[in-house]
Amino acid sequence: MIPTSFEYVRAKNLSDAFKLLGKHAKVIAGGHSLLPLLRFRLAQPDTLIDIGQLPQLKGIKKAGGGMKIGAATTYRELLESKELKALYPLIAEVTEHIGDLQVRNAGTIGGGLAHADPAADMPPVMLVLDAAFLLQSKAGKRTVSARKFFKGPFTTALKPNELLTEIQLPAPPKRTGMAYASFEQAASGYALAGAAALIAVANGMITRAELAFTGLADTPFLAPAAAKLVGTAGDELISQVAAAAVAGVEANDDIHANPVYRAHLATVAARRALTTALGRAR
Amino acid sequence: MATLFGSGIKRREDPRLITGTATYTDDVKLPGLLYAAVLRSSYAHAKLTSVDVARAKRAPGVVAVYTGADLKDKLNTVPCAWNVPNCDLKVPPHPVLATDKVRYAGDGIAMVVAESRAAARDALDLIDVDYAALDAVVDPEKATQKGAPQLHADVPGNVAFTWKVAGGDAAKAFAEAAVTVEQRILHNRLLPTAMEARAACASYNPGTGQLTCWVTSQNPHIHRFLLSVMTKLPEHRIRVIAPEVGGGFGSKIPGYPDEALVCFASMDLGRPVKWTEDRSENYKVTIHGRDHVEYVSLCGTKDGKITGLRTRVYAGLGGYASTAAPGIPTILHGLILSGPYTIPNIDVTVYGVYTTTTPVDAYRGAGRPEATFLLERMIDLYARKIGIDPVEVRRKNLIPKDKFPYTVATGLTYDSGNYQGALDKALSLVDYKKFRAEQAKARKEGRYLGIGVTTYCEVCGLGPSQVAGAVGFGGGLYDSALVRVYPTGVVRAYIGAKPHGQGEETTFAQIVADEFGVPVENVEVVAGDTETTPQGWGTYGSRTTAVCGSAVKVAAQRVKEKAKKIAAHLLEASEADLEWKDGKFSVKGSPDKGKSFAELALMANVAWNMPTGVEPGLEATAFFDPSNFVYPFGTHACTVEVDPETGETKILRYVAVDDCGPQINPMIVQGQVHGGVIQGIGEALQEMAVYDEDGQLLTGTMMDYAIPRASQMPNVETAHTVTPSPVNPLGVKGVGETGTIASVPTLVNAVCDALAPLGVTHIDKPLTPARVWAAIQQAKGGKR
Numbered sequence A: 001m002i003p004t005s006f007e008y009v010r011a012k013n014l015s016d017a018f019k020l021l022g023k024h025a026k027v028i029a030g031g032h033s034l035l036p037l038l039r040f041r042l043a044q045p046d047t048l049i050d051i052g053q054l055p056q057l058k059g060i061k062k063a064g065g066g067m068k069i070g071a072a073t074t075y076r077e078l079l080e081s082k083e084l085k086a087l088y089p090l091i092a093e094v095t096e097h098i099g100d101l102q103v104r105n106a107g108t109i110g111g112g113l114a115h116a117d118p119a120a121d122m123p124p125v126m127l128v129l130d131a132a133f134l135l136q137s138k139a140g141k142r143t144v145s146a147r148k149f150f151k152g153p154f155t156t157a158l159k160p161n162e163l164l165t166e167i168q169l170p171a172p173p174k175r176t177g178m179a180y181a182s183f184e185q186a187a188s189g190y191a192l193a194g195a196a197a198l199i200a201v202a203n204g205m206i207t208r209a210e211l212a213f214t215g216l217a218d219t220p221f222l223a224p225a226a227a228k229l230v231g232t233a234g235d236e237l238i239s240q241v242a243a244a245a246v247a248g249v250e251a252n253d254d255i256h257a258n259p260v261y262r263a264h265l266a267t268v269a270a271r272r273a274l275t276t277a278l279g280r281a282r
Numbered sequence B: 001m002a003t004l005f006g007s008g009i010k011r012r013e014d015p016r017l018i019t020g021t022a023t024y025t026d027d028v029k030l031p032g033l034l035y036a037a038v039l040r041s042s043y044a045h046a047k048l049t050s051v052d053v054a055r056a057k058r059a060p061g062v063v064a065v066y067t068g069a070d071l072k073d074k075l076n077t078v079p080c081a082w083n084v085p086n087c088d089l090k091v092p093p094h095p096v097l098a099t100d101k102v103r104y105a106g107d108g109i110a111m112v113v114a115e116s117r118a119a120a121r122d123a124l125d126l127i128d129v130d131y132a133a134l135d136a137v138v139d140p141e142k143a144t145q146k147g148a149p150q151l152h153a154d155v156p157g158n159v160a161f162t163w164k165v166a167g168g169d170a171a172k173a174f175a176e177a178a179v180t181v182e183q184r185i186l187h188n189r190l191l192p193t194a195m196e197a198r199a200a201c202a203s204y205n206p207g208t209g210q211l212t213c214w215v216t217s218q219n220p221h222i223h224r225f226l227l228s229v230m231t232k233l234p235e236h237r238i239r240v241i242a243p244e245v246g247g248g249f250g251s252k253i254p255g256y257p258d259e260a261l262v263c264f265a266s267m268d269l270g271r272p273v274k275w276t277e278d279r280s281e282n283y284k285v286t287i288h289g290r291d292h293v294e295y296v297s298l299c300g301t302k303d304g305k306i307t308g309l310r311t312r313v314y315a316g317l318g319g320y321a322s323t324a325a326p327g328i329p330t331i332l333h334g335l336i337l338s339g340p341y342t343i344p345n346i347d348v349t350v351y352g353v354y355t356t357t358t359p360v361d362a363y364r365g366a367g368r369p370e371a372t373f374l375l376e377r378m379i380d381l382y383a384r385k386i387g388i389d390p391v392e393v394r395r396k397n398l399i400p401k402d403k404f405p406y407t408v409a410t411g412l413t414y415d416s417g418n419y420q421g422a423l424d425k426a427l428s429l430v431d432y433k434k435f436r437a438e439q440a441k442a443r444k445e446g447r448y449l450g451i452g453v454t455t456y457c458e459v460c461g462l463g464p465s466q467v468a469g470a471v472g473f474g475g476g477l478y479d480s481a482l483v484r485v486y487p488t489g490v491v492r493a494y495i496g497a498k499p500h501g502q503g504e505e506t507t508f509a510q511i512v513a514d515e516f517g518v519p520v521e522n523v524e525v526v527a528g529d530t531e532t533t534p535q536g537w538g539t540y541g542s543r544t545t546a547v548c549g550s551a552v553k554v555a556a557q558r559v560k561e562k563a564k565k566i567a568a569h570l571l572e573a574s575e576a577d578l579e580w581k582d583g584k585f586s587v588k589g590s591p592d593k594g595k596s597f598a599e600l601a602l603m604a605n606v607a608w609n610m611p612t613g614v615e616p617g618l619e620a621t622a623f624f625d626p627s628n629f630v631y632p633f634g635t636h637a638c639t640v641e642v643d644p645e646t647g648e649t650k651i652l653r654y655v656a657v658d659d660c661g662p663q664i665n666p667m668i669v670q671g672q673v674h675g676g677v678i679q680g681i682g683e684a685l686q687e688m689a690v691y692d693e694d695g696q697l698l699t700g701t702m703m704d705y706a707i708p709r710a711s712q713m714p715n716v717e718t719a720h721t722v723t724p725s726p727v728n729p730l731g732v733k734g735v736g737e738t739g740t741i742a743s744v745p746t747l748v749n750a751v752c753d754a755l756a757p758l759g760v761t762h763i764d765k766p767l768t769p770a771r772v773w774a775a776i777q778q779a780k781g782g783k784r
């Protein structure tokens, strides 16, 4: 478990980091996903650029009705923010269940999203919240919707010379309930299947419904079937919507769960998340 | 004076273990130390067509590179040391590095020695190996079938041995039986996962010709012998030191190729060499446990009397026969298949089978969990078939408490027991009747509650050396202690066993302190160094307290006898007139005129005034060889609720009643039971090593191999009964493995009981939610 040798550089500021970025360099934030790759020699960069301490990548700020989170903000810092919890209770709920204390102390939200593990817990949360990600490079910046960011297992819209610098969360609609339900793989703690849901109601009727899955397929994804709940009271429809959301999805197959069981778990998770979200919205 | 025996004092080993001040093998640092790394086969089964190490030899920092061809004549092959007789055992050569063929993914091919760990690791990538791939076979039953790939030239059908034991007349019993139940039972392959992985550090002194080897060992004296065999260095020139050992669970009993390799490299290079495994290497090359396919039948009467048991076992051995491997599925499994019951007719056939997988050897419980599981599982199936409560069936077949010593059909003679007592206690603690009522009510509400009750007994405290010899164990099974009293009255006990987490540094000090009437702080227990400890056989098979603890007791008694002689001399009295009270020998009737243990220690060590014919000094050595094994027993009960929608099992209560005789330290006993039960819950619910068809280990890291986590575990409620063993002076029985032995069937039976209304009868362990859900679906006739 010894990595190949590499240079280690602690970036002084963002432009310093951009200068070093390239084909043979990797950025490291908390290192919780990268170090295993290095130790298994699955990644063999010449240079590691440490961006974990860059003040420009840290912090949680209010912005309009929403919030902005620096990419190198740790899970622990997310949990400590009362404002974040008040506006997006779902983030705190999910973060508490990521890894253990050490993982949360060092792991960063940006690192997790950039790593794009298909069973990670945070991506579906970003999808239902309709977050946008600020990507920056020497050449400039661009904003990519979370819904266009996850391309496949461990693959994102990030280019090799780009950094994810900021997570932008729009204001949640009024009278919103959010929830996450997942089934953990016993060894890794990652989701065998998990679902995040967001539901807004007005006058007893659902005005917005979002549902996203993780662990189920090769990348976290938003399920369009949730839209069927809009304009209804929810309740009886929820089970149908949960089943429809999973139907036709090519579910992952591994030693921990075959596609039939995984799809079944995803359906249960979707139903539970939607039901809880609706309850919270009311 | 209050005795320490029976007192739950804190474990003295814990502060250093939990503050990081303990010294493990990998902590050993020596001047000029070199580091070794082993290139491991990436194929499960292949011919080696070429191994080219030229580039690796030229790499920066590399001092030497060895291949199988280089070492063929220099080192002997890795021995198997449990040559079970009468089973046509075939042990093909196991070279320390593969020469012509690799037989599991992880088999060693070359070793690099370099100035740093990193340089050694980097150089592995520069070795070019050409493999001619052969088919793999990972299932021990399939490996015996026609057309299966052959691992070893001289082992047709990959069958290493065919071992049988029979008692009574099983054929007749089955022919005449009113009821028969049959089940194919799989014992999932497990990865021992000691917190500390394995390591070895060797230092050869060319001047004296002495080799010192620090090694992660549960049995340093056995390691000295095995290293002597492999390195061809005589035993008296090898010193083995097992420093702090961070758990073993059986995986640090065997002698491994890499341990001999570092010894050789140090002898060859004249510099110390260290090798330390990482977790991935640990999962690939350190022994695995279990891996049986069993075909079991049990027969009996309609009213619950068991009349026969039959099993045919395919026990996977992996690519080579590891040190104790042949004895595990045979002696430690086949012979205990009567469990705590009076089963008159038993017939067992065990095939030991080579497969292209990591070698399999002893893992906590070693054979006895497999036996207990199949017996308990079969009894539940039988009870269900005849419609009688499974607890009643057990009660009907338990060996009565007035029948001990009791000889079972397989030939073992159980030392002592009161199985009904433990059963009654467990049933009352778990409130069996009340639970059954709750269960019935819950079922009406569509909820699935279940209970499993296991009555078990096991064989441990290994064991009489004569029996060891008779069953082909390549060593003795006595153990030893040297109790040395220093002039100031403080004491050290040097023991032949090697505790590595079980707490004997504390419990043995309690034994000695009681004997001498000194504060427990004045006694130290020393283990692990073959240079200072008398010949002993190590820590495994729940033997350390029963056997080595007894040696400590006997040695301490000898010391005290000598002290008494000196006391009589100094008090000018006859020994017969002395009494031992409050830590003093005094003349009966005049208690104020006495000699304390500390005074006698001083007088013995300075020897100014010794009785005629008595030598100076105050120490004694004892070798204790028990007259029989010990047979701890008990009843475990567990209640669960299964969520039929997801297949998840929630443990509601877990009650363990164990009888290990008198408890020296109840807190430590409780800790052993807790740990054992948790490990068993892992086996029952989530742990399984999985290979793909090509023999690649898919559960190669802890991201895929699910050892239990604290957050998932129930509160384990413990209680005990006390039935002393007549075979040792302490009356104690082992308790290191009972938890893993009893808990697995308890859990599985509870889940199967919960799902009985759905028609589920059996689920192969581990009972992951996925498997439980699939079983429910199958019972309902749905997709799974």
Ligand SMILES: Cc1cc2nc3c(=O)[nH]c(=O)nc-3n(C[C@H](O)[C@H](O)[C@H](O)COP(=O)(O)OP(=O)(O)OC[C@H]3O[C@@H](n4cnc5c(N)ncnc54)[C@H](O)[C@@H]3O)c2cc1C
Residues within 6 Å of the ligand: A026, A027, A028, A029, A030, A031, A032, A033, A034, A035, A051, A071, A072, A097, A098, A099, A100, A103, A106, A107, A108, A109, A110, A111, A112, A113, A114, A115, A119, A120, A121, A122, A158, A162, A163, A164, A165, A188, A189, A190, A191
């Ligand atoms: C024991 C353990 C348990 C875990 N359990 C869970 C769990 O239950 N659920 C779950 O969802 N996750 C879990 N994780 C994963 C954890 O969430 C991620 O490892 C962590 O968030 C990654 O963040 P990091 O800062 O450590 O990233 P790093 O490891 O530093 O980086 C990860 C990858 O992202 C890249 N990267 C990092 N920051 C940026 C950036 N700003 N811009 C562009 N690229 C970047 C790196 O180059 C690297 O490729 C677990 C991890 C461990 C070790």
